[in-house]
Amino acid sequence: xxxxxxxxxxxxxxxxxxxxxxxxxxxxxxxxxxxxxxxxxxxxxxxxxxxxxxxxxxxxxxxxxxxxxxxxxxxxxxxxxxxxxxxxxxxxxxxxxxxxxxxxxxxxxxxxxxxxxxxxxxxxxxxxxxxxxxxxxxxxxxxxxxxxxxxxxxxxxxxxxxxxxxxxxxxxxxxxxxxxxxxxxxxxxxxxxxxxxxxxxxxxxxxxxxxxxxxxxxxxxxxxxxxxxxxxxxxxxxxxxxxxxxxxxxxxxxxxxxxxxxxxxx
Amino acid sequence: xxxxxxxxxxxxxxxxxxxxxxxxxxxxxxxxxxxxxxxxxxxxxxxxxxxxxxxxxxxxxxxxxxxxxxxxxxxxxxxxxxxxxxxxxxxxxxxxxxxxxxxxxxxxxxxxxxxxxxxxxxxxxxxxxxxxxxxxxxxxxxxxxxxxxxxxxxxxxxxxxxxxxxxxxxxxxxxxxxxxxxxxxxxxxxxxxxxxxxxxxxxxxxxxxxxxxxxxxxxxxxxxxxxxxxxxxxxxxxxxxxxxxxxxxxxxxxxxxxxxxxxxxxxxxxxxxxxxxxxxxxxxxxxxxxxxxxxxxxxxxxxxxxxxxxxxxxxxxxxxxxxxxxxxxxxxxxxxxxxxxxxxxxxxxxxxxxxxxxxxxxxxxxxxxxxxxxxxxxxxxxxxxxxxxxxxxxxxxxxxxxxxxxxxxxxxxxxxxxxxxxxxxxxxxxxxxxxxxxx
Numbered sequence: 001x002x003x004x005x006x007x008x009x010x011x012x013x014x015x016x017x018x019x020x021x022x023x024x025x026x027x028x029x030x031x032x033x034x035x036x037x038x039x040x041x042x043x044x045x046x047x048x049x050x051x052x053x054x055x056x057x058x059x060x061x062x063x064x065x066x067x068x069x070x071x072x073x074x075x076x077x078x079x080x081x082x083x084x085x086x087x088x089x090x091x092x093x094x095x096x097x098x099x100x101x102x103x104x105x106x107x108x109x110x111x112x113x114x115x116x117x118x119x120x121x122x123x124x125x126x127x128x129x130x131x132x133x134x135x136x137x138x139x140x141x142x143x144x145x146x147x148x149x150x151x152x153x154x155x156x157x158x159x160x161x162x163x164x165x166x167x168x169x170x171x172x173x174x175x176x177x178x179x180x181x182x183x184x185x186x187x188x189x190x191x192x193x194x195x196x197x198x199x200x201x202x203x204x205x206x207x208x209x210x211x212x213x214x215x216x217x218x219x220x221x222x223x224x225x226x227x228x229x230x231x232x233x234x235x236x237x238x239x240x241x242x243x244x245x246x247x248x249x250x251x252x253x254x255x256x257x258x259x260x261x262x263x264x265x266x
Numbered sequence: 267x268x269x270x271x272x273x274x275x276x277x278x279x280x281x282x283x284x285x286x287x288x289x290x291x292x293x294x295x296x297x298x299x300x301x302x303x304x305x306x307x308x309x310x311x312x313x314x315x316x317x318x319x320x321x322x323x324x325x326x327x328x329x330x331x332x333x334x335x336x337x338x339x340x341x342x343x344x345x346x347x348x349x350x351x352x353x354x355x356x357x358x359x360x361x362x363x364x365x366x367x368x369x370x371x372x373x374x375x376x377x378x379x380x381x382x383x384x385x386x387x388x389x390x391x392x393x394x395x396x397x398x399x400x401x402x403x404x405x406x407x408x409x410x411x412x413x414x415x416x417x418x419x420x421x422x423x424x425x426x427x428x429x430x431x432x433x434x435x436x437x438x439x440x441x442x443x444x445x446x447x448x449x450x451x452x453x454x455x456x457x458x459x460x461x462x463x464x465x466x467x468x469x470x471x472x473x474x475x476x477x478x479x480x481x482x483x484x485x486x487x488x489x490x491x492x493x494x495x496x497x498x499x500x501x502x503x504x505x506x507x508x509x510x511x512x513x514x515x516x517x518x519x520x521x522x523x524x525x526x527x528x529x530x531x532x533x534x535x536x537x538x539x540x541x542x543x544x545x546x547x548x549x550x551x552x553x554x555x556x557x558x559x560x561x562x563x564x565x566x567x568x569x570x571x572x573x574x575x576x577x578x579x580x581x582x583x584x585x586x587x588x589x590x591x592x593x594x595x596x597x598x599x600x601x602x603x604x605x606x607x608x609x610x611x612x613x614x615x616x617x618x619x620x621x622x623x624x625x626x627x628x629x630x631x632x633x634x635x636x637x638x639x640x641x642x643x644x645x646x647x648x649x650x651x652x653x654x655x656x657x658x659x660x661x662x663x664x665x666x667x668x669x670x671x672x673x674x675x676x677x678x679x680x681x682x683x684x685x686x687x688x689x690x691x692x693x694x695x696x697x698x699x700x701x702x703x704x705x
Contacts (some may be wrong), residue, residue: 013352013606014352014353014603014604014605014606015602015603015604017584040583040584041352041353042351042352042353042378042583042605042606043352043353043377043378043583043584043585044352096593115592115593116590116592116593134592135592140590141394141397141589141590141591142394142397142398144398165398179530179531180531180534183534183537184398184537198479199478199479199531199534202478202482202534202538203482203534203537203538203541217476217479218494219479219482220479220482220483220486220493220494220497221482221483221485221486221491223491223492245482245486246486246489246491246492247482247483247484247485247486247488247489247491247541247545248485248541
């Protein structure tokens with residue numbers, strides 16, 4: 001696998017949209033060719049080379065390309081957005097849309113990311129050592145299909161509206177999470193090692209939430225349905241199971257409704 | 267002798283009352299008295315006569331004082347800051363006509379601007395919820411003639427839409443509601459005992475920021491599920507009782523306002539309220555209507571909708587329409603420092619936005635097109651006063667239930683004043699000139 005290193009040398013005055021920061025877009029290009037590619041600030045089109053130094057060499061295909069980003073990318077959007085394969089390593093913080101609409105490959109962020117990371121993710125892996133903003137793994141506005149496949153791991157805290165309209169895949173959160181987890185979900189799994197505030201699984205029809213910490217306010221539509229011992233994220237514990245959201249319409253199997261499940265550690 | 271003009275449209279709130287009568291002087295230049303309107307509406311008409319009204323555009327000097335200029339110079343300045351900016355924000359649009367909005371959108375396409383209206387701090391979350399789950403709605407006429415169960419959730423029409431209750435929702439006598447308020451059951455849900463709550467048959471004091479849970483509980487109760495003893499500070503017995511009242515009605519209408527759109531959860535609260543409305547349709551007829559604020563904020567959503575496909579937060583900077591509230595919404599753009607020029611039309615972010623956003627408006631070149639002197643004009647670099655739509659010039663407006671109503675001219679504007687559509691036309695001409703676009 002060949003590695004291209006992109007280091008930020010000048011912070012943009014406004015925010016920079018770098019749609020091409022994916023292995024798919026950069027594979028097969030030389031460093032000086034990459035420096036000529038366009039990035040956008042508002043309505044102006046500028047070059048990658050104006051803001052970043054590019055070194056190294058890409059692989060002939062995206063699959064054999066690793067992109068390493070060094071520096072402060074808090075004014076750069078769309079890193080790894082729509083990538084389908086290859087690898088992205090980000091050493092620093094990034095702004096919105098990291099790994100949004102990604103369908104494959106692997107992103108490692110040694111830092112924190114902004115809002116809308118992994119929007120409508122449909123495959124691949126996203127690892128974040130810091131925190132993530134709001135709408136992690138959520139659907140795009142108006143879409144009823146959020147994250148459908150793949151895995152997101154966040155070591156720190158996550159903002160609100162995590163996994164909205166999730167249909168599949170897995171999110172593991174090391175820290176705490178803000179309100180609205182798996183709202184409208186129809187599948188998938190969210191593991192929260194820290195605490196949650198409220199509105200876990202509101203309007204969810206299917207899917208599973210595992211909570212190791214506390215929840216401030218439960219949704220009224222979740223009813224107790226027994227206890228079980230499970231090994232989740234490498235930890236063995238006894239969980240109380242809740243079925244819900246009882247206010248929502250649910251699919252049935254053999255005449256019985258299928259509920260979203262909330263597992264609270266005892 | 268004075269003349270009495272009838273069937274005048276009130277350009278204040280989203281109720282857009284169409285039965286106002288205005289007495290004008292014989293020469294048609296002076297408004298003498300306003301009939302049928304609420305206190306706010308009549309003040310809006312009478313204020314147009316104010317002797318201290320600014321009638322010419324003015325530019326802020328370096329020492330902070332204002333210097334009068336011409337409309338042509340102001341249009342040149344506006345065109346320049348919009349063209350120079352990499353990402354200009356064009357905010358407001360809610361207190362002007364659809365025609366002016368349409369001209370403004372043509373400018374935005376040329377300069378790669380972000381178009382956003384006051385829904386961004388108002389019912390924008392409603393629009394997001396509508397995209398997520400749709401909306402079963404109706405017109406206010408249907409409410410007047412048919413509705414016998416009215417819920418006011420997180421809104422206070424007694425103060426914000428004063429004639430809403432008498433014209434449509436509580437006291438009005440319609441075709442199937444001949445007994446007026448006696449034929450209706452009114453439910454008010456609000457953390458505060460408001461004046462609207464004092465008119466209710468049932469007042470539910472929901473815990474602040476727990477509307478989502480209460481709406482969810484109502485849905486669960488509707489499906490016959492068991493509830494915890496207390497949800498959001500309301501007993502389960504009360505919740506079952508409310509559900510019975512709603513199921514027993516012929517036509518349920520939910521009106522909702524800022525109490526749910528901008529408290530914890532925002533669009534999710536509306537999403538759940540819409541879902542409750544949809545569920546109620548299994549038992550009876552039910553609709554839901556947003557209590558829109560500015561008289562033509564609905565129109566701005568309509569015009570943006572048919573021109574670009576999105577009702578607010580439309581980012582045209584890359585040459586095609588993009589939309590994502592949270593990124594392309596005015597306050598996020600301003601607070602994060604994503605914009606470097608600003609045009610405010612028919613709105614007052616100086617009063618409505620958080621101080622961090624207002625500071626940013628102050629720090630970047632800003633043109634404010636507004637008939638009145640407002641906190642926004644104080645932080646702008648250029649203030650362009652214009653004729654007041656609905657009083658000094660007509661124009662299309664949309665009521666809160668998406669019914670278009672053509673507003674009417676009552677008196678002439680002060681001599682030499684332009685309308686906002688005319689001024690924006692001048693700006694468009696200048697922008698085309700700068701961009702080298704043939705007209």
